[in-house]
Structures are given as C-alpha cells and as structure tokens.
Amino acid sequence: xxxxxxxxxxxxxxxxxxxxxxxxxxxxxxxxxxxxxxxxxxxxxxxxxxxxxxxxxxxxxxxxxxxxxxxxxxxxxxxxxxxxxxxxxxxxxxxxxxxxxxxxxxxxxxxxxxxxxxxxxxxxxxxxxxxxxxxxxxxxxxxxxxxxxxxxxxxxxxxxxxxxxxxxxxxxxxxxxxxxxxxxxxxxxxxxxxxxxxxxxxxxxxxxxxxxxxxxxxxxxxxxxxxxxxxxxxxxxxxxxxxxxxxxxxxxxxxxxxxxxxxxxxxxxxxxxxxxxxxxxxxxxxxxxxxxxxxxxxxxxxxxxxxxxxxxxxxxxxxxxxxxxxxxxxxxxxxxxxxxxxxxxxxxxxxxxxxxxxxxxxxxxxxxxxxxxxxxxxxxxxxxxxxxxxxxxxxxxxxxxxxxxxxxxxxxxxxxxxxxxxxxxxxxxxxxxxxxxxxxxxxxxxxxxxxxxxxxxxxxxxxxxxxxxxxxxxxxxxxxxxxxxxxxxxxxxxxxxxxxxxxxxxxxxxxxxxxxxxxxxxxxxxxxxxxxxxxx
Numbered sequence: 132x133x134x135x136x137x138x139x140x141x142x143x144x145x146x147x148x149x150x151x152x153x154x155x156x157x158x159x160x161x162x163x164x165x166x167x168x169x170x171x172x173x174x175x176x177x178x179x180x181x182x183x184x185x186x187x188x189x190x191x192x193x194x195x196x197x198x199x200x201x202x203x204x205x206x207x208x209x210x211x212x213x214x215x216x217x218x219x220x221x222x223x224x225x226x227x228x229x230x231x232x233x234x235x236x237x238x239x240x241x242x243x244x245x246x247x248x249x250x251x252x253x254x255x256x257x258x259x260x261x262x263x264x265x266x267x268x269x270x271x272x273x274x275x276x277x278x279x280x281x282x283x284x285x286x287x288x289x290x291x292x293x294x295x296x297x298x299x300x301x302x303x304x305x306x307x308x309x310x311x312x313x314x315x316x317x318x319x320x321x322x323x324x325x326x327x328x329x330x331x332x333x334x335x336x337x338x339x340x341x342x343x344x345x346x347x348x349x350x351x352x353x354x355x356x357x358x359x360x361x362x363x364x365x366x367x368x369x370x371x372x373x374x375x376x377x378x379x380x381x382x383x384x385x386x387x388x389x390x391x392x393x394x395x396x397x398x399x400x401x402x403x404x405x406x407x408x409x410x411x412x413x414x415x416x417x418x419x420x421x422x423x424x425x426x427x428x429x430x431x432x433x434x435x436x437x438x439x440x441x442x443x444x445x446x447x448x449x450x451x452x453x454x455x456x457x458x459x460x461x462x463x464x465x466x467x468x469x470x471x472x473x474x475x476x477x478x479x480x481x482x483x484x485x486x487x488x489x490x491x492x493x494x495x496x497x498x499x500x501x502x503x504x505x506x507x508x509x510x511x512x513x514x515x516x517x518x519x520x521x522x523x524x525x526x527x528x529x530x531x532x533x534x535x536x537x538x539x540x541x542x543x544x545x546x547x548x549x550x551x552x553x554x555x556x557x558x559x560x561x562x563x564x565x566x567x568x569x570x571x572x573x574x575x576x577x578x579x580x581x582x583x584x585x586x587x588x589x590x591x592x593x594x595x596x597x598x599x600x601x602x603x604x605x606x607x608x609x610x611x612x613x614x615x616x617x618x619x620x621x622x623x624x625x626x627x628x629x630x631x632x633x634x635x636x637x638x639x640x641x642x643x644x645x646x647x648x649x650x651x652x653x654x655x656x657x658x659x660x661x662x663x664x665x666x667x
Contacts, residue, residue: 179204179292180299185613187642189279190216191224192323193270194313194613197258199295200233200288206258210245210270211313211613213252214277218324218594219533220646223317227274229254233288235266252317260288308615309608311644311651316614321647323610326593326637331627333586335519337561339509339527339578344564347501348480348574351471353490357381360468361486366497370479378497379471379484399447406444409437477501478570502570506546507538509580510558519561519582520548526628527578533596535629536572538565539583581626592630593637594645598623599652608644608651609637616644616651 179198186193192213198206208231212224225248233241245256254272268283289295360380372378416433419425481498490496507527511519524539543565552559561582598605598621605623608616621636637643644651 177292177296179206179295183612184283185610186281186283187215188281190214190277191272191279191281192221192613193281193283195270195283199299200258200260200286201292201295202260202263202288202290204259204292206260208254208256208258208270209249210254210256211252212254212272213313213317215322216277218322218645220320221316221322222276223252223313224248224272224274224276225251226276227254227272227278229256230271230273231256231258232269232271233258233260233266233286234269235262236264252313263288263290308611309618309651309654310615311647311654312614315650316647319647319650321650322645323642324594324597324645326591326633326639326641326643328589328639329592329630330587330589331592331625331630331632333584333588333625334526334581334627335511335515335584336626337509337511337515337558337580337582339507339580341529341572341574341576341578342506342508343500343502343574344504344506347475347477347504349474349499350481350495351378351473351497351499353381353492353494353496354469354471355381355383356492357383357469357490359484359486359488359490359496363486365486366479366482366484368479368482370482372473372477372479372499374473374476376473377470378473378479378499381469381471381490383469384489395447395451399444399451402440402443402447406437406440409433409440413437471496473497473499475499475501477503480574500574502567502572502574504564505567505572505574507563507565507578507580509561509563509578509582510553510556511561511582513552513557513559516548516552516559518584521585522548522561522582523585525561525563525580525582527580529572529576529578532571536565537628538563542566583627588625588632590624590632590634591637591639592627592632593643595626595629595631597643597645597648598631599648601652606652607637608648610642610644618651 179201181196181198183196184193185195192215194211194213195208197208198204200206210229210231212227212229214222214224228247229245231243231245233243235241239262241258241261243256243258245254249255256270260266265285265287268286270281270283272279272281287298289298358381360382363377363380366372366378413430413433413436416425416430420427420430477499478501479497480500481495483494484496507525509525509527522545524537524543524545526535526537528535543563546562546564547560548562549560593607597607600606601618601620604620606618606620609619610616619636622634624632624634626632
C-alpha cells in the first residue's frame with residue numbers, strides 16, 4: 132500500500148441549482164455518467180441538491196458526484212477513480228472494488244461496497260444512511276492496478292430532503308469554465324499538478340546544440356585515388372569500432388592523377404636523379420670557370436639549377452614520408468593498399484563504402500564519433516553574457532523527450548565561455564560537457580537551454596509543460612473541479628529545472644493541467660469558451 136500524502140480537496144460545493152436527476156448530468160451520447168434515479172421519494176418531495184468533490188490522495192484522483200445524504204434515502208456515489216501516480220500521464224482505473232465508509236460522530240460506521248466497475252474508471256457504491264448528523268466519508272479502492280484510500284472529509288446526513296434543500300447554500304456567481312470530461316481525459320495524455328512554493332535557480336534562456344567532444348570525432352577521407360578493397364568486412368552506420376581498427380582498405384589505381392603512392396615514389400626518384408645531374412653540372416661549371424672557359428653567369432645558372440633540384444628532392448621526400456606516416460600499407464592481391472584506421476573509439480556516424488568502388492582522393496568515406504560524452508553549446512545573447520560568465524550549470528530539453536536534462540558540477544562541467552561576440556548572431560557560446568549514458572542524446576540535436584546564473588529565489592511554480600501559448604500570451608488551465616477548468620493568462624518569471632515561476636495568475640495550492648493542456652486549448656478554438664475565471 133502506498134503512503135498517504137496530504138489530503139488536497141479542490142472543490143466541495145453544494146449546488147442547489149443542480150438537482151439530482153439523470154438528465155441534468157448527462158455528458159453526451161455514449162459517454163454520460165449514470166447517476167441513477169432516486170428511489171422511495173414522494174412524488175411531491177423536492178429533489179435533493181447535488182454535491183461534487185475532487186480529491187487527490189494516496190496516488191489517486193477521485194472526482195465524485197452524488198445527491199445530498201438523507202436518512203433512509205439511497206445516494207449513489209458516481210466515483211471516478213484515476214491512477215494519478217505518474218506525473219507524465221494519469222491512467223484510468225480498470226480493475227478493483229470500492230468500499231465507501233460513513234463514520235458517525237459517535238464512532239459508529241456503515242459500509243457500502245461496489246464490487247465491480249460500472250465501466251472503466253467509474254464505481255457506483257450506493258450509500259443509504261440510517262441516522263442523521265455529521266459524519267466523515269472515506270472511499271477505499273482495492274485492486275491489482277492500484278490501491279489507496281481517499282478521505283472525502285466531513286459530510287452531513289439530513290433527516291429529510293426538505294432539510295437538505297434548506298441547508299444548501301445559495302449558488303455562487305462564477306466565471307464559466309472549460310469542460311473536459313473524464314472520458315476525454317482518459318483518452319489523452321493528461322495530468323494535473325499543484326502550484327507549489329519552490330526554490331528556483333535564476334537562469335538565462337538560450338538556444339543550443341549538442342556536439343561531439345573535441346578530439347572525440349573523426350572523418351576519414353580517401354588519401355589517394357583508389358579502389359575499395361573487395362572481400363573485406365564492410366563498415367556500416369551505427370557500428371561500434373575500436374581505436375586503431377581498420378575501417379577501409381584502399382588499393383591505389385594506376386590511372387590516378389599523380390597523387391597516388393606510385394606517382395609520389397616515381398616523383399621522388401626523378402627528383403633524386405635530377406639532383407645528381409645538377410651536382411655534376413655544378414662541378415663541371417666550376418672547373419670550366421676556373422679555367423676561364425665559361426663566364427661566371429653560366430656557373431651561377433648551374434648553381435641555381437642545383438638548388439631547385441635539391442628543393443624538389445626535399446619536397447618529394449616530405450610527401451612520401453607523409454603518406455607512409457599517416458597510412459599503413461598492406462600487401463594484397465591487388466598490391467599495396469592503404470588502411471584507414473579509426474583514430475578514436477566510438478560509433479560510425481557516416482559510411483559510404485562500397486567494395487570495388489573507385490573513389491577520388493579526398494572523398495569522405497567514414498565518420499566516427501564517441502557518444503559517451505557530449506558538448507552542449509549554448510548561444511547566449513550578448514546582453515545576457517555577463518550573467519552566465521560563471522554559470523554553475525544548465526538544464527535543457529530536446530525534441531522527442533518528455534523530461535529535461537541537467538548538467539552541473541555533479542554530472543558534468545563547464546568547458547568554456549566564449550570571449551568574442553559573433554558578428555552575425557550577436558551571441559556568445561557557452562560550452563558544457565556532460566555524460567550521455569546509453570547514447571540517447573545524439574550529436575546535432577538542437578536544445579532549448581536554461582543557463583543558471585548562480586542566484587536562487589523562492590516562488591510559486593508550476594511545471595513548464597502546463598504553459599501554452601495563446602496568441603502570444605502564456606496561458607494555463609486551472610482546475611475548478613474534476614471536469615471543469617478555467618483558462619487563465621499568467622505572468623511568468625524564472626524558469627528552472629522543468630518548472631516556471633508564476634508571478635501572477637495562479638495561486639499556491641491551485642492545480643493546473645500539466646499534461647494535455649494543448650487538447651484543452653483546442654477545445655476553446657471556437658471562441659465559445661470564456662478566457663478568464665475567478666481565482667479561488
């Protein structure tokens with residue numbers, strides 16, 4: 132059994148204008164609540180006032196409608212039970228039975244049981260009190276899906292229907308509400324959350340992007356024109372590779388345009404031969420000049436030719452050394468082959484390798500990235516840059532995930548804050564490094580980032596998912612009862628860790644729709660729904 136959180140009653144109201152009759156409580160064809168007729172009441176006796184209550188307790192949401200309790204009169208409790216344990220989406224209760232307990236002031240108890248569901252989410256125990264007076268009402272749900280106890284609280288059992296009608300308070304004037312029935316809620320991703328006092332971190336909003344950590348990604352291009360070796364294992368997208376593992380073997384082609392290994396070796400040999408010839412020409416010119424057989428200008432020309440030949444030899448040797456130092460060759464049936472090895476351990480993020488294909492020098496063949504750690508690069512507008520110079524961390528959200536990610540001194544680190552403002556975007560980059568367990572985050576993802584400024588404050592906050600944009604105004608839907616809501620514009624403050632501070636529009640303790648708010652917004656698109664309501 133789950134622990135009991137503090138009881139929260141949102142709405143417990145007598146409604147004298149709403150008499151207890153099935154036709155007054157229908158929700159539409161095929162989805163109306165069944166309240167049942169009163170039995171045993173005289174034909175000329177007034178109808179009992181209806182009661183409505185919404186309670187959150189013990190991981191359950193109870194929305195219940197019922198007629199006022201009268202001695203000897205049956206009062207069917209139309210109890211809508213919702214499994215409210217998951218903040219990302221409530222679930223309809225589909226299994227179990229319910230026991231309603233009336234506990235009188237003298238300690239006596241009466242129990243009334245609904246052994247099964249009327250239909251998914253709805254139980255209908257029938258209470259028939261035996262004596263008048265104050266009592267407390269408790270509903271106990273037991274089932275395989277979820278179990279819990281909900282204390283409805285103080286109720287009154289009246290001696291007669293007339294007494295119940297006389298005791299009903301006058302109907303209060305209030306703004307019209309947005310209806311959203313339980314049957315509709317249960318078919319969507321729906322949840323509510325209370326506005327609570329929270330400690331929030333001051334922050335700056337920015338756009339960002341996830342990138343590989345510097346030095347933990349590599350692109351392997353063809354060093355020479357060649358043919359991809361046939362018969363080797365072909366690297367593929369998503370393959371995990373080790374550092375130093377051979378990913379591609381490339382056999383230089385004979386029709387290369389002078390940039391393959393054979394051409395470089397031939398150029399080096401030619402340069403050496405030309406250098407030898409130039410050395411002999413210089414020696415011969417020096418002897419002839421000493422015997423005054425040639426002018427000094429001819430000796431100078433021989434020396435210049437020697438220097439040019441020596442430079443060619445040095446250049447060809449450097450090019451040959453570069454090929455041999457950056458690529459390991461292996462002998463095969465097609466001759467010497469270049470082996471492209473992964474410089475990092477990671478995952479193949481790009482592969483364009485077809486066995487037997489002829490590729491040009493410089494063509495990208497394979498990319499490898501290590502996704503175990505990533506960089507989050509946020510672009511902060513220059514006006515906010517001084518506030519995040521020593522930012523201790525950040526939170527961010529990316530498309531496809533219904534929760535935020537956090538990076539701070541416990542989970543990562545701040546890598547750098549840019550010292551130059553980008554001329555085009557007028558932003559400064561701020562980079563954080565964070566772990567990426569399971570590789571769920573992908574390099575290249577865009578992120579909405581909140582960079583912490585290091586300042587903290589306490590304020591009333593609601594989940595950020597509760598806020599919807601309504602013609603440029605931040606708006607929420609505040610719960611009036613289990614199936615009725617007020618559409619209310621709010622003024623927002625600090626955003627922190629998935630929550631947003633509410634400066635105006637919602638009071639502490641009120642509940643807002645935290646999941647499914649856009650479905651509610653769509654229901655107001657016709658303009659028939661008012662856009663304001665009183666605050667409780």
